[in-house]
Amino acid sequence: MIKTDIAILGAGASGLFLASFLDGKDYLLIDHNQTPLKIKVSGGGKCNFTNEFVTPDNYLGDKKLIKKVLDNFSNKDVLRFFRDIKYKKIKNNQYFASSSNEIIKKLNKKKFLAEILGVEKDNNFIVHTSKGDIRANKVVVATGGVSYKKLGATDIGYKIAKSFGHCVTAPLPALVGLSLQKEQFWMKNLSGVSLKAKIEVEDKLFFDDILFSHRGITGPAVLNASLYWKKGKIKCDFLPEYDIKKSNKTLSNALPLPKRFTLEFLKTHNFKDLPVNHSQKAINLLKNYEFAPAGNFGFDKAEATKGGVGTNELVKLESKFVKNLYFIGEVVDVTGELGGYNFQWCFSSAKYIADILSKMI
Numbered sequence: 052m053i054k055t056d057i058a059i060l061g062a063g064a065s066g067l068f069l070a071s072f073l074d075g076k077d078y079l080l081i082d083h084n085q086t087p088l089k090i091k092v093s094g095g096g097k098c099n100f101t102n103e104f105v106t107p108d109n110y111l112g113d114k115k116l117i118k119k120v121l122d123n124f125s126n127k128d129v130l131r132f133f134r135d136i137k138y139k140k141i142k143n144n145q146y147f148a149s150s151s152n153e154i155i156k157k158l159n160k161k162k163f164l165a166e167i168l169g170v171e172k173d174n175n176f177i178v179h180t181s182k183g184d185i186r187a188n189k190v191v192v193a194t195g196g197v198s199y200k201k202l203g204a205t206d207i208g209y210k211i212a213k214s215f216g217h218c219v220t221a222p223l224p225a226l227v228g229l230s231l232q233k234e235q236f237w238m239k240n241l242s243g244v245s246l247k248a249k250i251e252v253e254d255k256l257f258f259d260d261i262l263f264s265h266r267g268i269t270g271p272a273v274l275n276a277s278l279y280w281k282k283g284k285i286k287c288d289f290l291p292e293y294d295i296k297k298s299n300k301t302l303s304n305a306l307p308l309p310k311r312f313t314l315e316f317l318k319t320h321n322f323k324d325l326p327v328n329h330s331q332k333a334i335n336l337l338k339n340y341e342f343a344p345a346g347n348f349g350f351d352k353a354e355a356t357k358g359g360v361g362t363n364e365l366v367k368l369e370s371k372f373v374k375n376l377y378f379i380g381e382v383v384d385v386t387g388e389l390g391g392y393n394f395q396w397c398f399s400s401a402k403y404i405a406d407i408l409s410k411m412i
């Protein structure tokens with residue numbers, strides 16, 4: 052049987068990052084994929100690996116824990132870590148690599164390629180894999196969330212947590228497009244159209260692009276809204292920067308919106324394309340458009356999974372119930388907004404455990 056001191060389950064963003072601080076230590080990285088596919092496809096192949104402004108408010112989850120973990124390894128530390136790769140700041144705050152392959156190259160480590168099947172404990176841990184059992188003194192679960200199964204995601208991390216008595220907050224798709232109820236099907240006629248809007252959901256406000264698609268609405272503002280949306284209504288301001296002026300031009304000519312959108316909106320809501328001066332009602336509706344989405348596009352299209360291993364049963368990311376069992380990355384019930392926040396969480400939580408393990412060895 053293979054023996055190791057530290058078994059790292061999952062060689063994605065958080066598992067690889069942890070391993071990069073364990074050089075010279077006795078560890079084994081286990082994954083069924085040779086390549087960290089989520090890093091590869093992330094940010095449209097350019098991996099948005101952190102953000103200029105990172106606070107616990109950019110995350111859904113236990114704010115105190117998030118703060119502690121981010122304070123220990125911040126966005127500045129992430130930028131320092133990747134200082135020798137080519138990267139760019141986009142939209143004034145999001146850091147993208149010139150290619151996600153650069154991030155992968157920097158994090159590359161040897162892996163034990165096998166399916167992880169479960170973990171048991173007697174004196175130490177036994178990790179069951181498709182290629183046999185592995186004995187380990189410590190186990191770090193870094194198997195991620197369940198979105199994008201085609202990239203290798205499984206629920207094994209949740210199963211392992213549950214098998215040791217942990218609660219797992221129901222996993223749900225996040226950073227995902229929203230589907231529409233019948234009353235909003237007019238938006239489907241706008242497939243391919245995009246515009247800048249403000250979306251209000253719970254107590255959060257996102258000002259970014261909305262993209263209409265044949266399935267519903269997507270784009271950065273919607274993906275962010277999906278993180279906080281719990282059924283019920285969201286509010287859209289389709290004219291966030293419009294200063295209403297007296298004008299004799301018709302709405303479709305005067306408004307800073309794609310003409311196709313304005314005409315479809317007016318038709319659906321029984322307004323005529325009249326001059327701005329006579330269109331206060333339509334403008335009000337465009338600025339305060341409330342509706343309840345039907346649902347979301349599902350795990351196959353979700354960039355993240357909200358929910359996961361409950362943080363109130365972890366102390367410093369270690370299981371309260373089983374010593375030397377740790378959880379890092381997306382498997383934990385912490386989910387970030389769009390813009391590099393999820394990789395930042397993965398890297399910070401990995402470094403948090405790296406520091407603890409380094410002191411022990």
Ligand SMILES: Cc1cc2nc3c(=O)[nH]c(=O)nc-3n(C[C@H](O)[C@H](O)[C@H](O)COP(=O)(O)OP(=O)(O)OC[C@H]3O[C@@H](n4cnc5c(N)ncnc54)[C@H](O)[C@@H]3O)c2cc1C
Nearest residue numbers: 061063064065083093094099167195203380381391393394
């Ligand atoms: C399309 C897409 C784009 C994204 N873009 C961004 C972005 O630009 N910026 C950002 O911050 N976040 C982005 N994310 C989110 C980000 O990729 C994840 O939050 C992050 O990868 C989670 O890291 P992790 O280490 O927790 O899990 P993962 O990176 O998912 O790693 C988990 C690893 O465990 C392995 N594994 C799982 N189950 C098993 C098993 N049973 N046996 C063996 N191995 C197993 C998987 O193969 C995988 O390698 C994106 C996600 C997607 C899907």
